[in-house]
Amino acid sequence: MAKPIWIKHAAQLATLASDIKGARSKEAMSELGLIEDGSLWIEDGKIKAAGTTAEVEKRYKDRLSEAGVVDASGRLVTPGLVDPHTHVVYGGSRAREFEMRLEGASYMDIMNAGGGIHATARMTREAPEAELIEQTARRLDSFLAHGVTAVEGKSGYGMNIETEVKQLRVMKQLQQRHPIDLVPTFMGAHAVPPEFKGREDEFVDHLIADMLPVIAKEGLAEFNDVFCEKGVFTPEQSERILQAGKTYGLIPKIHADEIEPYGGAELAAKVGAISAEHLLKVSDEGIEAMAKAGTIACLLPATALYLREEAAKGRKMIDAGVPVAISTDCNPGSSPTTSMPLVMNLACISMRMTPAEALTAATYNAACAINREMQIGSLEAGKQADIVLWNVRSYQELQYLFGVNHVHSVWKKGKEVVNHAKQLSPANTQALTK
Numbered sequence: 245m246a247k248p249i250w251i252k253h254a255a256q257l258a259t260l261a262s263d264i265k266g267a268r269s270k271e272a273m274s275e276l277g278l279i280e281d282g283s284l285w286i287e288d289g290k291i292k293a294a295g296t297t298a299e300v301e302k303r304y305k306d307r308l309s310e311a312g313v314v315d316a317s318g319r320l321v322t323p324g325l326v327d328p329h330t331h332v333v334y335g336g337s338r339a340r341e342f343e344m345r346l347e348g349a350s351y352m353d354i355m356n357a358g359g360g361i362h363a364t365a366r367m368t369r370e371a372p373e374a375e376l377i378e379q380t381a382r383r384l385d386s387f388l389a390h391g392v393t394a395v396e397g398k399s400g401y402g403m404n405i406e407t408e409v410k411q412l413r414v415m416k417q418l419q420q421r422h423p424i425d426l427v428p429t430f431m432g433a434h435a436v437p438p439e440f441k442g443r444e445d446e447f448v449d450h451l452i453a454d455m456l457p458v459i460a461k462e463g464l465a466e467f468n469d470v471f472c473e474k475g476v477f478t479p480e481q482s483e484r485i486l487q488a489g490k491t492y493g494l495i496p497k498i499h500a501d502e503i504e505p506y507g508g509a510e511l512a513a514k515v516g517a518i519s520a521e522h523l524l525k526v527s528d529e530g531i532e533a534m535a536k537a538g539t540i541a542c543l544l545p546a547t548a549l550y551l552r553e554e555a556a557k558g559r560k561m562i563d564a565g566v567p568v569a570i571s572t573d574c575n576p577g578s579s580p581t582t583s584m585p586l587v588m589n590l591a592c593i594s595m596r597m598t599p600a601e602a603l604t605a606a607t608y609n610a611a612c613a614i615n616r617e618m619q620i621g622s623l624e625a626g627k628q629a630d631i632v633l634w635n636v637r638s639y640q641e642l643q644y645l646f647g648v649n650h651v652h653s654v655w656k657k658g659k660e661v662v663n664h665a666k667q668l669s670p671a672n673t674q675a676l677t678k
């Protein structure tokens with residue numbers, strides 16, 4: 245059995261522990277469970293105790309010599325960050341589209357002309373599975389290097405059975421070989437594929453009759469997401485897809501009100517979606533409906549920045565009682581980044597969330613958005629030992645000194661998988677095995 249790990253003398257340990265069940269809203273988003281001179285005792289990949297160094301030392305006084313000691317003096321220690329919304333499995337690059345957008349083309353113009361999601365779908369359909377695995381593994385390495393220990397990933401660059409299944413199988417394989425926890429979402433309704441152009445309802449019928457049963461039978465996904473947007477899927481089509489998914493046990497999520505207000509947030513509340521994503525253009529009624537239903541708003545400020553749009557109204561949503569999570573939206577078109585630290589910074593700068601709210605949104609509430617809050621998202625006895633040590637002293641500094649990767653080291657299930665000081669990373673060590 246591996247020896248216990250004793251992390252001690254953290255300048256600030258943000259446990260995120262709380263008695264509140266479920267996603268946190270309003271003032272509860274500021275409760276970080278802070279402990280000065282903090283300490284963690286880890287065994288068998290799990291947290292056994294969290295407290296002050298003196299408390300943990302006293303409790304394990306007979307076993308201290310057994311433990312591997314990690315001195316966290318001068319460092320902030322937090323739960324591993326959780327990214328609850330990514331499109332991390334894809335083929336190719338859209339660097340030219342980035343240039344086109346800067347020259348004046350809009351995101352939707354490019355997509356309607358056969359680029360955007362369609363361009364990535366062509367490249368993903370063509371990519372051999374092994375190549376997708378390698379490319380995605382490198383992106384997961386980068387997530388880990390930025391302190392992210394769990395990532396949701398969506399299909400949706402196939403929009404045909406073969407490629408949707410291929411993307412989800414890539415995630416399943418990476419789940420076996422990469423330290424990151426990967427949580428799969430089926431998003432066959434990401435766009436209407438060219439072969440169904442002008443026959444949108446037929447595509448919806450096909451997705452429900454032919455795709456969902458295959459995904460469910462192979463147990464390839466936990467969530468079902470749809471791009472509910474003018475020119476993509478209507479609220480009615482989205483509702484059909486999400487209700488059908490529910491009959492197979494898939495939990496609904498919705499890309500809602502990103503480009504135009506379209507009733508997506510209202511629909512999320514109506515169908516009992518676990519989260520609604522983007523919400524740049526959400527209506528006041530939508531915010532109210534989400535607060536009432538307890539739908540998590542998954543906000544993506546890096547996407548807004550990258551599309552040069554005004555960010556979602558995070559401050560307003562929190563004040564209205566909506567639990568907020570944040571995410572990179574990592575994808576090749578609207579947000580090609582793996583930096584959750586940057587997303588936390590942007591949550592503060594562009595959405596006026598406080599540093600404490602941003603940390604809750606990137607850890608505990610993000611875990612709630614992928615139905616994992618019983619295992620990850622806070623540092624409490626019984627939970628997975630997914631931990632980040634930072635090169636800053638406090639959670640305020642983490643947001644204040646922006647745009648920098650302050651990660652010192654990352655522990656996944658009680659194993660050190662990244663240490664920038666020792667140049668330990670999954671790409672150059674054996675950490676790619678679980």
Ligand code: NIG
Pocket residue numbers: 331360361364471499502547573575576577578579
């Ligand atoms: O969440 N909005 C829809 N889907 C993705 C973008 C996908 C892409 O451009 O490839 C998003 O931003």
Ligand code: FE
Pocket residue numbers: 329330331499521573575
């Ligand atoms: Fe997305």
